[in-house]
Amino acid sequence: MRKFLIGAAAIALAAGGALAEPGGKGGGSGHGKGGGPDHAAMSHGEGKADKGASGGPGRPERGPDKRAERGSDIRAERAERGPDNREQARQERRAVHSDERREDGERGERGATRQAGKSERAIERREERATREAERRVVRDVRNDREPRLRGDDGRIARTDWFAEGSERFGLIDGCPPGLAGKNNGCLPPGLARQRDRDWGQRYHQPAWWGYDRAGAGRYFYEDGYLYRLGGDDSVLGYIPLLGGALSVGNPWPSTYEPYPVPQYYRDYYNLGPVDSYRYADDVLYRVDPQSGVIESIAALLTGDRFAVGEPLPAGYDVYNVPYGYQDQYYDTPDARYRYADGYVYEVDPTTQLVTAVIELLA
Amino acid sequence: MTGGRTTPAARIAAAAAAALLAAVPLAGCGEKAERGEAGETGAVDERTLAVAIADAPGLTTVAGALTEAGLAGVFDGPGSYTLLAPDDDAFARLEGQVPALGDPARRAELVAILRGHVLPGHLTPDAIRQAIAARKGPVTVTNLADGLVTFTAEGDSLTVTGADGSKARLSGTPLVVSNGVVLPLDGVIKQAGEGQAARE
Numbered sequence: 001m002r003k004f005l006i007g008a009a010a011i012a013l014a015a016g017g018a019l020a021e022p023g024g025k026g027g028g029s030g031h032g033k034g035g036g037p038d039h040a041a042m043s044h045g046e047g048k049a050d051k052g053a054s055g056g057p058g059r060p061e062r063g064p065d066k067r068a069e070r071g072s073d074i075r076a077e078r079a080e081r082g083p084d085n086r087e088q089a090r091q092e093r094r095a096v097h098s099d100e101r102r103e104d105g106e107r108g109e110r111g112a113t114r115q116a117g118k119s120e121r122a123i124e125r126r127e128e129r130a131t132r133e134a135e136r137r138v139v140r141d142v143r144n145d146r147e148p149r150l151r152g153d154d155g156r157i158a159r160t161d162w163f164a165e166g167s168e169r170f171g172l173i174d175g176c177p178p179g180l181a182g183k184n185n186g187c188l189p190p191g192l193a194r195q196r197d198r199d200w201g202q203r204y205h206q207p208a209w210w211g212y213d214r215a216g217a218g219r220y221f222y223e224d225g226y227l228y229r230l231g232g233d234d235s236v237l238g239y240i241p242l243l244g245g246a247l248s249v250g251n252p253w254p255s256t257y258e259p260y261p262v263p264q265y266y267r268d269y270y271n272l273g274p275v276d277s278y279r280y281a282d283d284v285l286y287r288v289d290p291q292s293g294v295i296e297s298i299a300a301l302l303t304g305d306r307f308a309v310g311e312p313l314p315a316g317y318d319v320y321n322v323p324y325g326y327q328d329q330y331y332d333t334p335d336a337r338y339r340y341a342d343g344y345v346y347e348v349d350p351t352t353q354l355v356t357a358v359i360e361l362l363a
Numbered sequence: 364m365t366g367g368r369t370t371p372a373a374r375i376a377a378a379a380a381a382a383l384l385a386a387v388p389l390a391g392c393g394e395k396a397e398r399g400e401a402g403e404t405g406a407v408d409e410r411t412l413a414v415a416i417a418d419a420p421g422l423t424t425v426a427g428a429l430t431e432a433g434l435a436g437v438f439d440g441p442g443s444y445t446l447l448a449p450d451d452d453a454f455a456r457l458e459g460q461v462p463a464l465g466d467p468a469r470r471a472e473l474v475a476i477l478r479g480h481v482l483p484g485h486l487t488p489d490a491i492r493q494a495i496a497a498r499k500g501p502v503t504v505t506n507l508a509d510g511l512v513t514f515t516a517e518g519d520s521l522t523v524t525g526a527d528g529s530k531a532r533l534s535g536t537p538l539v540v541s542n543g544v545v546l547p548l549d550g551v552i553k554q555a556g557e558g559q560a561a562r563e
Contacts, residue, residue, distance in 0.1 A: 203554065210475055211509035225471045244474025248467075249433040270441060283507070297436040301444070301507040303483050316505025319494040319514070321484025323443035324407055324541065340443060340484035341505075 173256045174238045177226055177246070187236040191223040210242060211282075243284050243298075253279050253286070253293045268362055269343035270300045302342045307355050313339065313348045326361060412438035412446060412543045419538060422547060424454040425477075427464050432474040434481075444543040445482040447512070447523060449551045450535060461555050472555065478508040479525060479553030485544055488537055491521055512552060525552030 176187035203209040204222040212227070218237070219230045225245020229238040241247050241254050260280045262272070272278040276290040283304040287296045305314040317339040322330045330338035330345050336356070337348040347357035410418070413435045416426045425448045429435045438444060454461060461476065462469035482504050491514050494502045501515045510526030521533040531550030538545035 204472055204475075211478070222471075224468050242471040242475070243478070244432050245471030248470065283509070298433050299437070299440060300442045301434075301437055301478065301481060303505055303507060304509070305505060314505070316503050316511045318498065318502035319486050319504055320490045321443075321445070321482070321486050321504075323485050323543075324539070327485075342483065343442065 173240070173254065176236050177239050177241070178255070180236070188234070189221060189223045189226070189228055189236070191221075207240075210240070212240065241281070243282060247281065247284070247286065247295065249295050249297060251295055253288050253295060255293075257281050265360055265362070266343060269360075272299060300342075305341050307341065307344070307346050307358060309355050309358060311355055313346070313353050313355055317341070317346075317348075323361070330359070407539045407541065410540045411440075412444060412538075412540055412545060414439070415538045415540045416446065416448065416545055419448075419545065419547075421450045421452075421535060422448050422545070424451050424464070425449055428473055428477060431464055432470060432477055434474065434477060438543065440542070442542070443484050444507075445484060445486040446543065446545050447480040447482065447531075447548050447552060448545050449480070449531065449548045453531070453548060453550045457551055457555075461551065475508065476551065476553045476555060479506055479510060479512075480548075480551075481507040482512070483507065485539075486546070487539060487544055488521060488533060488546065492516060495521075508553070523548065523552055525554075527554050529554055 180187050180189065205220050207216075207220055207227060210222075210227055216229075221228045221230055225242055225248070227240040227242060228236050229240075231237045241257070246254065257279065259275055259278075261275045262278070262280055262285070266272065266285070267278070270285055272285060272287070274290070277287060278299060279286045279288050279295075283302040285299040285302065287299050288294060289296055305316070307314065320332055320338070322338050322340045322345055326340075326345060330347075332338060332350075334350065337350050339346050339348060343361060345359040345361060346355050347359065348354065349356050408415075413429075416422055416429065416438065417435075419426070425446075426435075429438065438446065449457075462473040464473075486504065491502065495514060495516045501513045503511045503513050506512050506526070508526075512526065513524045515522050515524070522530055523533065524530045529550070529552045531548040531552050533546050534549040535547035537547070
C-alpha cells in the first residue's frame with residue numbers, strides 16, 4: 001500500500017499557519033495563495049460563518065464504537081484542548097497587537113474615548129477573526145515523518161515500513177505465522193500441502209490483487225487470510241496478514257505488528273483513543289481491546305496518499321470530494337481546488353496542481 | 364466552527380438547513396460550479412452510510428457483505444466515504460464468481476473486492492459529471508485499495524471502470540448522507556480473486 005500521511009507536525013504547526021492574515025499573504029510557508037479557506041470564509045460572509053458555528057451540517061459523531069467506553073474521556077480531552085487552542089490564539093494575537101493596544105491606550109489618555117472604543121472593537125474583531133483562523137487549523141507545512149522499522153518480539157524484523165516512501169516491502173513479516181508455526185509441519189500452508197488450489201494463475205495469488213503492488217518479486221500463495229511469500233522449495237519466507245482474513249474482527253492482533261502511534265490528529269479525527277486501543281497496518285486503522293489485543297472493529301480505511309505543501313496533488317483526485325459538512329467552507333473556485341483524504345482537506349492550485357495548504361477538519 | 368461543539372440534534376438541524384440552502388440558486392456563484400450538491404440525489408439526510416446502506420432496497424447483498432467483512436463500522440464513523448455499491452442484481456449475475464457470504468475462509472477476498480469499491484470523500488454524480496465536463500473527458504478517483512477508478516459519461520449515464528478494467532454503470536438512486544454517498548452500480552468493478560488467469 002501507499003504511504004500513509006504522517007501529520008505529526010500538524011498540531012504544532014496549526015497555530016502558526018492559522019494565524020495567517022485572511023488572504024494568507026503574510027503567513028504560512030509562502031506557498032501559493034495561502035488564502036483558500038480564508039477566502040472561502042470571507043466570500044461566504046457572516047451567514048456562512050454562523051452556519052459553521054453550529055458545528056457544520058452532516059458532521060458525524062466521531063468513533064461510534066468507542067463512544068460508550070471512551071467517548072466521555074475523549075470529549076473531555078477535546079473540550080480542554082479546544083478552548084486552549086482558541087485562548088492560545090487569542091494570546092498570541094494579543095501579543096502581536098500589544099503595540100496597537102498601547103497606542104490605543106495613549107489615544108484614550110488624550111481623551112479620544114470614542115476612538116479608543118472603536119479601536120478596541122477593531123481589535124476584538126481581529127481577535128475573533130484570528131480565533132476563527134485558529135479553529136480552522138490551516139496547516140501549511142505538514143511534513144512526513146519516517147518511522148524506523150519496528151522489531152518484533154522474537155527479534156525478527158516486522159517490516160512495517162508502509163510509511164517509508166519508495167519502499168518495496170509493505171507489511172511483509174519474515175517467518176511463519178504463529179498459527180501455522182504451531183502445527184510443526186515446516187510452516188506449510190494446508191492448501192499448499194495438499195497440493196490443491198495450486199493454480200498459480202488465480203488472481204488472489206498475486207500481491208497486486210491485494211493492493212501490494214510493491215510487495216517485491218517472488219512467488220506468493222494466498223490461503224485463509226494470509227498472503228504467503230514462498231521460497232523455491234515452497235517454504236514460507238514471510239507472510240502478510242490480510243484485512244478481513246488474519247486481520248478480522250475477533251482475531252488477535254499479530255504480535256509482530258507492534259503498536260504504531262499514529263499522529264494525534266488521526267487519533268482525534270477517528271476517535272481512536274489511547275495508543276493501546278488501536279492499531280495500524282496497510283492503510284487501515286483498527287480498534288483493539290487494550291487488554292487482549294483482539295481486534296474489535298475497523299475504524300477507518302485510509303488512502304495512504306502522500307500530500308505535502310508544495311508537492312503535486314496525487315493522482316486520483318479529479319473530482320471534488322470534500323465531506324458534505326465542510327463544503328460551505330471549502331469549495332472549488334478559479335483560484336483554488338479542495339480535495340479530501342484521510343481526515344484532511346487539501347487546497348490545490350488549479351494551475352500548478354501543487355498542494356498549497358493542508359487543512360485539518362477538527363476545530 | 365466558531366461556536367464550539369454542538370449536539371448531534373443541532374447538527375441534524377444544520378444538515379437540514381444546509382440541504383435547503385443547497386437547493387437555492389445563488390446569484391453570482393459561478394465559483395461554486397464544482398461544488399458537490401445533493402442535486403439529483405435529493406436532500407442530504409442525517410443517517411450514516413452504514414444505516415443508509417442497511418436500509419436501502421436492492422443493496423441487501425452488499426450491505427450483508429459489508430457487515431460480514433467488518434466494514435460496516437467504517438461507514439458509521441467520522442470518515443467520509445463514497446461506496447460504489449453493486450446492486451443485488453449485479454451480485455446475482457456474478458453468483459459463483461464472487462466469494463459467497465458466510466465463508467470465513469474467503470472473507471479476505473470479499474473485503475478486498477469491497478475495498479476496491481470505496482472512494483475517499485463525498486462524491487456525488489453531479490460532481491463527477493462536472494469534473495468530466497471540465498476535463499472534457501474521463502476523470503480518475505483513487506480508491507481505498509491502492510488503485511484508481513475512472514468515470515466516464517455516456518449520454519446521461521455514468522460508467523465507472525475499475526483498476527482491472529471491469530466496468531459498471533451507476534444505476535438507481537444515489538444515497539447522499541451525512542458521512543458520504545452510496546452510488547449503486549449494476550456490476551462489480553473489481554474481479555474476484557478466483558477465476559481467470561492473472562499472470563503478468
